[in-house]
Amino acid sequence: MNLRLNIILILIVAVLGGWYYSQQTDDKTGLEQLIKREGSPEYKGEKMSTIVYDLNGKPQYFAESQEIKRYETTERTEFIKPLLNLFDSETGQKSWQVTADYAEITKEKMLNLTGNVKIESLDSSSRLQRVETEKLTVDLTTQDITTDSIVKSNGMGFTSTGTGLTGNLKKQVAQLTKDVKSYIEPTVINKQSSEKTEK
Numbered sequence: 001m002n003l004r005l006n007i008i009l010i011l012i013v014a015v016l017g018g019w020y021y022s023q024q025t026d027d028k029t030g031l032e033q034l035i036k037r038e039g040s041p042e043y044k045g046e047k048m049s050t051i052v053y054d055l056n057g058k059p060q061y062f063a064e065s066q067e068i069k070r071y072e073t074t075e076r077t078e079f080i081k082p083l084l085n086l087f088d089s090e091t092g093q094k095s096w097q098v099t100a101d102y103a104e105i106t107k108e109k110m111l112n113l114t115g116n117v118k119i120e121s122l123d124s125s126s127r128l129q130r131v132e133t134e135k136l137t138v139d140l141t142t143q144d145i146t147t148d149s150i151v152k153s154n155g156m157g158f159t160s161t162g163t164g165l166t167g168n169l170k171k172q173v174a175q176l177t178k179d180v181k182s183y184i185e186p187t188v189i190n191k192q193s194s195e196k197t198e199k
Contacts, residue, residue, distance in 0.1 A: 041069035041078075059087040061111075061140055062094075065103075075107035079097040084111070085122075086143060086169065094122050096169050098138070119145070119169070127172045130154040133165070143169040151176060159183045 026074075050065040053138030067080040084098040101115030112135075124189040133151045138144070144167070151165045153174050160183070 009045070011059075031129055035180065042072045043070040044068070054089070058089060058092045060089070063105075076107045077102040081100065082113075086138075086140070088170070095122065095126075096143075100136075105140070108110050109140040111140055112136075113138070121172070126155075128155045128169075128174055130142070131165070131167075131174060136165075145169060157185045159185075 038083070046095070047066060047153060048068045049062065050068075051061045051062045054060050062085040063082060064077060064084075065079040065082040069078040071077070075175050082098070082100060082103040083086050084103070085094045086096040087093065088095045097120045098111075098113065098118070100113040103114070104112045106112070106139065114135050115188040116181030117131075117133050117136045121129045131145070131151060131153045133149045135149045136145060136147045145165065146167075147165050150161070150163050151174075152159070152161045153165070153176070156158075160176055160180060162175030162178060162180035165174055166177065
């Protein structure tokens with residue numbers, strides 16, 4: 001009988017020991033997730049938006065993205081599928097909408113856009129209405145734009161294609177640097193009708 005009781009007790013202890021062991025979590029995996037690895041972002045978010053103001057309290061740009069990663073050591077922010085609105089520094093009104101597959105804002109306030117880049121004017125009276133390319137850099141302070149890629153630009157009465165571009169969104173100008181082809185459409189701007197639309 002002692003033998004039977006010992007076997008039953010050993011079985012109970014073995015079952016309880018197995019159950020206890022299966023309930024334990026590995027503490028190392030929890031800590032490893034909390035420790036930041038070299039090169040990984042300090043902040044990461046999905047479907048986020050942010051607005052940045054200048055020192056005078058006027059908005060500089062609004063950014064919305066499916067995924068945002070912020071690297072504090074390099075002061076760099078990455079955006080996946082971003083939508084950005086650039087504001088006029090004098091009026092504080094939205095002036096340009098920028099979309100791309102990927103974007104990066106650097107410490108120097110340079111916006112580097114890559115993949116299916118589109119810049120559209122939110123002002124219907126702007127001379128430059130739309131710019132499309134695969135890669136583009138925007139200086140968020142001066143709103144200067146540059147690229148070495150193939151570019152298509154549209155504006156009031158024209159469509160141009162070429163390789164490379166320099167310009168300024170504030171001044172509503174863009175200059176294609178080489179292999180330029182332009183198509184000019186004659187347009188008549190009626191001063192009275194434009195005054196009525198402004199009222």
